[in-house]
Amino acid sequence: MLSNSLSTLAPDALKQLQAELDGELFVPGDEGFEAAHRGWNLAFRHTPALVVKAMSASDVADAVRFARENHLGIAVQGTGHGPGRAADGALLINMSDMNHAFVDAESRTAWVEGGAKWKAVLEKSAPLGLAPLLGSSPYVGVTGYTLGGGMGWLARKYGMAIDAVNWFDVVTPEGHLLRASANEHAELFWALRGGGAGNLGVVVAMEINLYPETDVYGGNLLYPGSMAREVLVKFREWVKDHPENLTAAVSIMHYPPMPQVPDFLRGQSFVQIRGLYAGPAVEGQVYIQEWLDWREPVVNMWRPMPFAEIATVSNDPEEPMPGKVSGAWLRELNDEAIDTILRFMFGQDGPPPVMFTEIRHAGGAVARAAKTATAYSSRDAQFLLGMGGLAPTPEIFDLVAGYQAEFKAALGSALAAPYLNFTEGHERREATHHAFSPENLRRLQAVKAQYDAENRFDYGFDVKPAK
Ligand SMILES: Cc1cc2nc3c(=O)[nH]c(=O)nc-3n(C[C@H](O)[C@H](O)[C@H](O)COP(=O)(O)OP(=O)(O)OC[C@H]3O[C@@H](n4cnc5c(N)ncnc54)[C@H](O)[C@@H]3O)c2cc1C
Structure with a gap:
């Protein structure tokens, strides 16, 4: 049995551990304890027995041995973007200072x-x-x-x-x-x-x-949310003969009415074609031109860019925030799957609990490795589905998580294995089995x-x- 209580730890043992460490040790009540275990996703809370902020491999080894000797479970945190089970009663090794x-x-x-x-x-x-x-x-x-x-x-x-x-x-x-x-x-x-x-x-x-890779071509095309069905259908056809240089996605975004969101997006819904052509811009432009010739977008933000600016394709939030993501591989994006996506993203009065859904085109080099080459085995799915919503309170978290579960269940046989990187908390634990x-x-x-x-x-x- 693993111990769950700090009270079983002798103060002398803790002092000795601290003396061995290059980094710091925090126990409940210490100033900095909270900051030492709070991760990027603020919807997840831990109550560890102690936290070691490791500075070196030997700190990590000392912490692991200490946990063994004191019958503690061991949790690891890098940034806290993808938590699993809460590190309650465990020794949490925070790796964020080993950041070179x-x-x-x-x-x-x-x-x-x-x-x-x-x-x-x-x-x-x-x-x-x-x-x-x-x-x-x-x-x-x-x-x-x-x-x-x-x-x-x-x-x-x-x-x-x-x-x-x-x-x-x-x-x-x-x-x-x-x-x-x-x-x-x-x-x-x-x-x-x-x-x-x-x-x-x-x-x-x-x-x-x-x-x-130095100079690439990437960005977003924005169409009004009302065009979601035709954009999804066109996306499915568009990616069929893509070269491997192009990794693209279609996203449905309900931008929240928050001051941080630019004026023209705030409170609006869009369907977006985003991605990256890893090659000369003139080659990449050919693929985007197909969309421009098809229907005029609200905005075309595809541009030649240095690879260093890759983050501008998704513009993910940088600062910690409370949220719940989910996702899985899709075997195919058939008509029934498109109906389901539209129903869950637009079938409500007002925005649904899921703020965005993204479908990334897979295949190419993802599919080249054998299924047994690595533990990871979802090599042959055609698309990767991701979805997420804000979860500022535990009640809203449960609402978003429940909606995501229903959404995925409704996708039926189009859904392949879970993608563990797009799961969190209990869902991540459960999804591991599948x-x-x-x-x-x-x-x-x-x-x-x-x-x-x-x-x-x-x-x-x-x-x-x-x-
Ligand atoms: C804004 C955002 C964008 C994302 N974009 C993508 C994307 O484009 N593609 C994609 O595939 N995924 C993406 N993800 C998912 C992301 O890959 C997972 O959330 C991942 O688990 C985060 O790892 P982390 O180390 O940052 O987070 P953490 O929560 O710190 O760690 C995640 C898991 O890895 C373990 N871990 C971390 N460091 C170590 C270590 N040193 N040794 C052993 N175990 C360790 C932790 O114990 C935990 O179980 C995104 C997530 C967010 C929030």
């Missing part, structure tokens, strides 16, 4: 610390003409994003973030530091790629490949049994050790 990244231009790789955000990599790689496989927001953590798969605007050209990892340095649940790569601890390396968020140890650093092929889930459970038979890391993906 270094780029080696010659080998086109980046060494990334376990708590770094994509922004740290992008700032180092872009001046060298290199791009990482980040997602829509540079403020998301590299490690958490990668451990769940990682699908961004270069996915169809180069694959998922997991396809770009050369190795992980991991502090195991036993408190040992080891390297997992194709040649060392290969099963752990396999499992971490798509199956390892917070459940197989702590990634303290990783090496990822970078790609030669996110992998049966073969990959069995293999993942065997790796879990090898490295964490006691299931001490039980706050991220819910993978139970094989018996």
Whole structure:
């Protein structure tokens, strides 16, 4: 049994742990305790027994050993964009001070610390003409994003973030530091790629490949929400013969009537064609011209841009906020799926609890790797569905979560496996059981049994050790 109470921890043991650490330790009542465990998504609260803000791999190992000796569960937080189970009564290792990244231009790789955000990599790689496989927001953590798969605007050209990892340095649940790569601890390396968020140890650093992208063509086309059906149908046809250089999405957005939202969007609904053409702008323009020739948009924001400005494609919120996202892979975007999407996004009086729905085109390099190459196995779905809503109170959180569950259930057979990166909290735990092929889930459970038979890391993906 894991202990749930700080009262069982001797003050001397805590003092000794603090003396060993380069970073800081916080217990309830300490000034800074709250800030030390509050993550980006403010809808999720933790009540950990203690928090270690790690500064080094040895801090992480000390914290893991301390938790073992004191029968505590161990939770890991990078940025708090994708929480699993609340870290109640656990030792929470906050990685946000281990936030460095270094780029080696010659080998086109980046060494990334376990708590770094994509922004740290992008700032180092872009001046060298290199791009990482980040997602829509540079403020998301590299490690958490990668451990769940990682699908961004270069996915169809180069694959998922997991396809770009050369190795992980991991502090195991036993408190040992080891390297997992194709040649060392290969099963752990396999499992971490798509199956390892917070459940197989702590990634303290990783090496990822970078790609030669400097000038790209990206942005958004906005059509009125009233055109959603025809835009969705056209999008489905439009992407059919796309080159892999183009990763695009269609989004339905109900912009809230908030002062932070630009005037022309505030309180309005739009259907948007967004994405990135990773190649010369003149080539990319051909694909957008098809839309301009079809119907005049309200605004065309596609433009040639440096890859460093990739965040402007989605303009995700940077500051912490309370929200609930959900998502899953779609086998296809058939007429019934389009009807369902329209019903859930427009079938209400006024805006629905889900503020946005986005359907990203997958395939290309995402689908090239074998389903067994990594723990992550949803390689063949055509589209990735994401949805989200604001959740300022627990009641609204439940409302949004319930609506998302109904929405997904109504998609029926169009829906494929869950995408764990687009799940949170209880939904993420539950979705773990359905996110992998049966073969990959069995293999993942065997790796879990090898490295964490006691299931001490039980706050991220819910993978139970094989018996
Ligand atoms: C605004 C926004 C935009 C997004 N865009 C995309 C996108 O384009 N594509 C996409 O695929 N996903 C996207 N996501 C989803 C995102 O990838 C997940 O939420 C991911 O889990 C976030 O990782 P994190 O480290 O930032 O968050 P955290 O909440 O800190 O961590 C997420 C999970 O990873 C574990 N973890 C974190 N660091 C470590 C570590 N060092 N060692 C072991 N486990 C660790 C945590 O325990 C937790 O279970 C987005 C999310 C948001 C909120």
